[in-house]
Amino acid sequence: MTPLVKVSNLVKRFGGIVAVNDVSFEIYKGETLGFIGPNGAGKSTVVNCLTGYLPATSGKIEMNGVDITHMKPHQRVHMGLARTYQIPRPFPELTALTSVLASSISGKKRVNQSFQDAMYDATHYLEFVGLFSKRNILARDLTFYELRMLELARALATTPQLLFIDEVMAGLNPGEAKNAIQMIRKAKEQFGITVFWIEHVMAVLMEAADRIVAINYGSKLAEGTPDEVVNNDDVIEAYLGRGWRKYA
Numbered sequence: 001m002t003p004l005v006k007v008s009n010l011v012k013r014f015g016g017i018v019a020v021n022d023v024s025f026e027i028y029k030g031e032t033l034g035f036i037g038p039n040g041a042g043k044s045t046v047v048n049c050l051t052g053y054l055p056a057t058s059g060k061i062e063m064n065g066v067d068i069t070h071m072k073p074h075q076r077v078h079m080g081l082a083r084t085y086q087i088p089r090p091f092p093e094l095t096a097l098t099s100v101l102a103s104s105i106s107g108k109k110r111v112n113q114s115f116q117d118a119m120y121d122a123t124h125y126l127e128f129v130g131l132f133s134k135r136n137i138l139a140r141d142l143t144f145y146e147l148r149m150l151e152l153a154r155a156l157a158t159t160p161q162l163l164f165i166d167e168v169m170a171g172l173n174p175g176e177a178k179n180a181i182q183m184i185r186k187a188k189e190q191f192g193i194t195v196f197w198i199e200h201v202m203a204v205l206m207e208a209a210d211r212i213v214a215i216n217y218g219s220k221l222a223e224g225t226p227d228e229v230v231n232n233d234d235v236i237e238a239y240l241g242r243g244w245r246k247y248a
């Protein structure tokens with residue numbers, strides 16, 4: 001099967017720090033791929049390189065067989081990549097609706113489509129994440145949970161094929177976290193998107209992920225089904241601890 005995204009020998013250096021060290025993996029259409037590793041392992045940096053937020057130092061990123069390694073972020077959005085940030089990055093002075101409208105105007109479907117259509121879509125995605133009643137509230141006045149949902153609506157409004165989620169649980173209370181997970185599931189079902197999901201809460205990925213890739217110090221440690229990965233000795237040693245043996 002041809003992968004949706006193929007990452008080959010990705011390297012990202014920040015001065016003397018090698019944040020991502022020769023990492024290769026594939027993302028297949030329709031799957032939920034979990035991405036795990038300790039703090040500072042390089043997870044967000046991988047997403048930053050895949051989405052074009054940061055240039056890769058070396059290596060190759062292909063999407064549907066097209067080399068996107070040197071494409072600009074907006075070109076990758078038009079190819080069908082979208083993301084949420086580990087720490088939400090709202091436009092504080094825009095309303096929730098205008099924030100999503102900006103995405104639906106710049107998303108891949110929008111070229112040659114009308115403003116009314118973009119507005120209709122923006123309203124739809126805001127409603128989808130449960131923020132319709134907040135549509136006229138400035139982003140700076142939203143709660144942290146609402147900002148996470150706004151990020152999701154903005155990402156979905158670009159009509160992605162592949163959504164990168166960089167931790168959705170962090171900073172949410174248990175009830176909000178549960179809602180957020182359900183929202184991602186619902187988005188996957190309703191829009192048929194592929195999901196690449198960084199998460200520290202392993203129980204979530206055990207449930208949601210079809211496969212998991214684990215990294216440590218910028219290098220790939222393991223790859224496989226959730227059961228395989230949580231029982232991998234290197235992953236247990238570097239990240240999970242012995243408690244995960246119970247899945248053996």
Ligand SMILES: Nc1ncnc2c1ncn2[C@@H]1O[C@H](COP(=O)(O)OP(=O)(O)OP(=O)(O)O)[C@@H](O)[C@H]1O
Binds near residue numbers: 019041043
């Ligand atoms: N813009 C940057 N400039 C310099 N160093 C960076 C930059 N971004 C990340 N790093 C460094 O790269 C390494 C990997 O960081 P990254 O944020 O990718 O880790 P992570 O796996 O996402 O961690 P966490 O689970 O805490 O979010 C760390 O040593 C970090 O300090």
Ligand SMILES: [Mg+2]
Binds near residue numbers: 166
């Ligand atoms: Mg991170």
